[in-house]
Amino acid sequence: MDVSVSEYTDENSALRDDLAFRYRLVRPAKPNRECLFVLHGSGVDETTMLPLARKISPDATLIAARGRVPQDDGFRWFERITPTRFKQASIRNETAAYAQFAAEAAKRHGLDLNRATFLGYSNGANVVSTLLLLNPGLVRRAALLRAMPVLDDPPAVDLHGTRVLIIAGAADQTYGPYAPALVTLFSQRGAEIDARIVASGHEFGDTDAAIVRQWLTAPVA
Template structure:
């Protein structure tokens, strides 16, 4: 989809809610929407090409994490690459829940037709969102994610559809993929787990898998 097929609002970084964000609304919008959460050390623009390939007719809401890291941002504080500050996870996840709810209300989006697409640190926010704020997310695609809550609440996630894509050569998060699949399966989410031939980075294989997965039926609560 070319830039001309998006309205002028798409180039604007909005700061009218509690997270800076960009809203992409295609001229032929289908009614679905995609909430996109980037990884560590970058910003909200990083995931936009992937989002367009996955769902070219969806409205895209791409927010920016509020914790500075190097030349970019992340979503919550970390202690090591695979251990995280729990108070920060809870606070920032609650803040994002408020953001998503208000962004949907303000821009006329239906959260029942929304998919939350997260990569790495952003995927960890989405998984925390499902566990800490049940009912908000009905459908989520998690790229290179791991369990981050300690302890993880025993949330009943029936009616939630989750796609988990791990990288076969991802030495950072790859070893935790099975634990994440088990976590969501035990909480009765509808889980689809895949492995792609890559490291921690995402690419064309992820886009193809997510796009195919989105073509399936939305989970029924």
């Protein structure tokens, strides 16, 4: 079932401008205590991930923010040099800003970060990965779709107690080759890793939604 922004209530569909990142708050009719912080890919905006997030967790509250760096007709999260090389200062500055945004959004809307999942796709997944490394303890559960390592000098932080799901596309020629390095990066820091490969390219789809949904409901090791 695809869900468009227009199917939400007026309050939920409004683009908010009261924090550092513009964002949408989406509350279902009968919300549970879970929440998803949703980070979109390059060249689009925050609405593109809402249907996927709702398929994953229909009763969770969603916080879907918009990256602040313009790209094409949309946005991205930090500046790039090539498709697989990125400006390090931009990564660190925008990651710090998003970490503060997540904390403030949780406080403002009564959300428990200990029950939050950070769901990112492509450039958005890369932000979630840098949140894990640069702000340890903020993210307890992270679902990374089509991600790659982006920090030139990732810190040796302790990520024990953090769950990370990494889903790579078998035919993703841009980011797919970097997926093993990402798994190693987080495994070495003690995170609980679940790594999957799906039969797709860089795009996401229903298979990703099913995997993330199952991962969220599986018993914690």
